[in-house]
Amino acid sequence: MADSVTADPAAPSATRPTGDPLLVLSGVNKHFGSLHVLRDIDLTVHRGEVVVVIGPSGSGKSTLCRTINRLETIDSGTITIDGEPIPAEGRALARLRADVGMVFQSFNLFAHKTVLENVTLGQVKAKKVKPAQARTTAMELLERVGVANQAEKYPAQLSGGQQQRVAIARALAMKPKALLFDEPTSALDPEMINEVLDVMVGLARDGMTMVVVTHEMGFARRAAQRVVFMDAGQVVEEADPETFFTAPRSERARDFLSKILTH
Amino acid sequence: MDPSVIADNMPAFLAGFRLSLQLTLVAGAGALVVGALVAMLRVSPLGSLRAFGAVYTELLRNTPLTLVFFFTVYVLPQFTPFRFFGYAAAVLALTLYTSAFVAEAVRSGINSVGVGQAEAARAIGLTFGQTLTSVVLPQAVRSVIPPLINVIIALAKNTSVAAGFAVVELMATGRRLAQGNPGESIMVLVGVALFYLVITIPAGQLAGALERRVAFAR
Numbered sequence: 001m002a003d004s005v006t007a008d009p010a011a012p013s014a015t016r017p018t019g020d021p022l023l024v025l026s027g028v029n030k031h032f033g034s035l036h037v038l039r040d041i042d043l044t045v046h047r048g049e050v051v052v053v054i055g056p057s058g059s060g061k062s063t064l065c066r067t068i069n070r071l072e073t074i075d076s077g078t079i080t081i082d083g084e085p086i087p088a089e090g091r092a093l094a095r096l097r098a099d100v101g102m103v104f105q106s107f108n109l110f111a112h113k114t115v116l117e118n119v120t121l122g123q124v125k126a127k128k129v130k131p132a133q134a135r136t137t138a139m140e141l142l143e144r145v146g147v148a149n150q151a152e153k154y155p156a157q158l159s160g161g162q163q164q165r166v167a168i169a170r171a172l173a174m175k176p177k178a179l180l181f182d183e184p185t186s187a188l189d190p191e192m193i194n195e196v197l198d199v200m201v202g203l204a205r206d207g208m209t210m211v212v213v214t215h216e217m218g219f220a221r222r223a224a225q226r227v228v229f230m231d232a233g234q235v236v237e238e239a240d241p242e243t244f245f246t247a248p249r250s251e252r253a254r255d256f257l258s259k260i261l262t263h
Numbered sequence: 264m265d266p267s268v269i270a271d272n273m274p275a276f277l278a279g280f281r282l283s284l285q286l287t288l289v290a291g292a293g294a295l296v297v298g299a300l301v302a303m304l305r306v307s308p309l310g311s312l313r314a315f316g317a318v319y320t321e322l323l324r325n326t327p328l329t330l331v332f333f334f335t336v337y338v339l340p341q342f343t344p345f346r347f348f349g350y351a352a353a354v355l356a357l358t359l360y361t362s363a364f365v366a367e368a369v370r371s372g373i374n375s376v377g378v379g380q381a382e383a384a385r386a387i388g389l390t391f392g393q394t395l396t397s398v399v400l401p402q403a404v405r406s407v408i409p410p411l412i413n414v415i416i417a418l419a420k421n422t423s424v425a426a427g428f429a430v431v432e433l434m435a436t437g438r439r440l441a442q443g444n445p446g447e448s449i450m451v452l453v454g455v456a457l458f459y460l461v462i463t464i465p466a467g468q469l470a471g472a473l474e475r476r477v478a479f480a481r
Contacts, residue, residue: 071382089308091390098388108383112402122387125397167383174387 019047022178022209023068023100028077030063037063039233041077045178050210052220052241055230056256061213062105064230065182068211069100082177098126101171105183107163109155115142115166116151119173127174134173141169145199161192165199178209185216215260217245229253268447269454272440279436280458282350286422286432287462290357291415297358298365305370308391316366323363328424332356336428353425353432357418364414372407373399405477412470419462433458 023045030038037060045051053061066072068079070086070093079086081100087093109118119138123129129137142148145165147158155163164184171179181200185193197219204210204223212224220227220241227244229237229252237250248254269276304316323331335356340346347355376399384394426435437455441448 069386071386089391094385094388094390096388097386102383102386104379104383104386106379108377108379110380110383110398112398121397122389125393126388126390170383170387 019049021045022047022049022082023211024078024080025064025068026078028064028067028079029075030060030067030072031075037233038067038074041233041235043228043235045209045211047177047209048207049226050204050208050212050224051226051228052224053211053213053228053230054215054220054256055236056259059230060233061230062182065102065180065211065213068178068180069097069102071102094126098122098174099177101174101176101179103164103167103171103179103181103184105186107155107160107167107187109163109166109170111155114152114154115147115158118155118166119170122170123173137173138169141172142166144172144202145169146195159192160188161195164188164192164196168196168199168203172203178211179203181210181212181214183213183215185214217241221245229256231256264450265447266450268440268444268450269457272444272451272454275436275440276433276454276458279431279433280461282431283419283422283433283458284462286350286353286357286425286430287415287419290354290361290422291418293354293358294361294365294414294418295411297362299369301362301366302369302373303395305366306373306395320363320366323360324367328356328360328421329427331360332424332428335359349429350425352428353422353430357421357425360421361414361418364417365411368407368410368414369403371410372403372405375406376402405474408470408473408477412466412473416463416466419466420459 021044023043025041025043028038028041029036039060041064043051043064053064055061063072067074068081070079081096084096086096109115110121113121116135116138119141120131120134123134123137124131139148139151142151145168147162147165147169150158150162150166155166158166168179168184184200185196188196193216197216200210200212200219201223210223212219214220224241227239227241228235229239229244229248229250231252237244237248237253239249244253245257248257301316301319304312305320307313307316332352335347336352373395380398380402381394384398385391389397422432423434425432426438431439433455437451440454441451444451
């Protein structure tokens, strides 16, 4: 681990926490069979902070993202959300998941429901919001992400970029404390990436706490306070975006950046 | 070979037909309910429920129906206060046996829905039950209907096993009529076959109609 340079949390230049700790992972370990996918992960995300997680494929970044709302269980360590440890399977977990929205690489909109229904379902079922109120909220959110005119269509009738923006609206409808993005633009055609990133930058400006697994360096520079670089299940380096992209300290980060920056 | 043997014994045929149809409908409804519940157990997050569902399905799916009948009629009364004879025993045995096949069909339908759908539902805070009923099952229906209709058609034919357990349904009626009209036994059996077709062919038609109704854009 000679090249593992983890940022000193007190370092003034590296991180500028915007609020109190909201998501706290400490000593998190996970195995897939014999594969050690997360190794002693310590990560604190503060309220209002945008953290970009970057790293080679198979580095564990998606898994890390998915453990935060317990779509993946962990073998050891703790994860707390706003001071509350993540509960085991059950109603308490369902409540907590509503507090941490998730946006998936493959959108995962409910295929049998209209765009509007996709955004009202969670409000009505999980938060017991009255259907009329849920529709109003949903339309406001669809307006905000720019797809209000598609409200009555089915997901399959929308472009990938539109679907992903609906997915963001669906997550926002639960009024989450934080949003997790698992490679939100990796499945999109190039011309649709910006419309999704624009929405995400807007959210960041509005103070949403976000953990974003992405390789979009432009987004990291525009919106993130911190970049977390992962490799082989470890957090290898943490830095502010400018520092990370221009002067990465670890050999592994330099190697990775040289590969994605070649073209 | 005189078809009039069918017309002459129409009341007997109709009584047997009615009982076979009734067995199909009652046991079919019961099996759909029980089978759907067992399928939900089999995808439950709790290992013990999954195990129970698996044992239930494998036991009933892999034993001959006749044996299930024997158990409900002869074995059950020895260990429980329940006593089933004739029609009630037939309904119970057919329901249990068929529910295992329903459970398998529903489970494969659930598995045909992409795992991302359930993950997205859980991620917005839906409980396990809500995820199944609001997101997964409505999408599973499409792929479940064809195998389910096959299960019901098999059930319609399997009701004939009840003939061996003092239920005078279509098969038993046919046997009696054949014994009473030894010269026309072939024609009697043809009549029995025709009445089974009256149940099973419309069931197949219904499958096609239902499939078209539940189709939605993807």
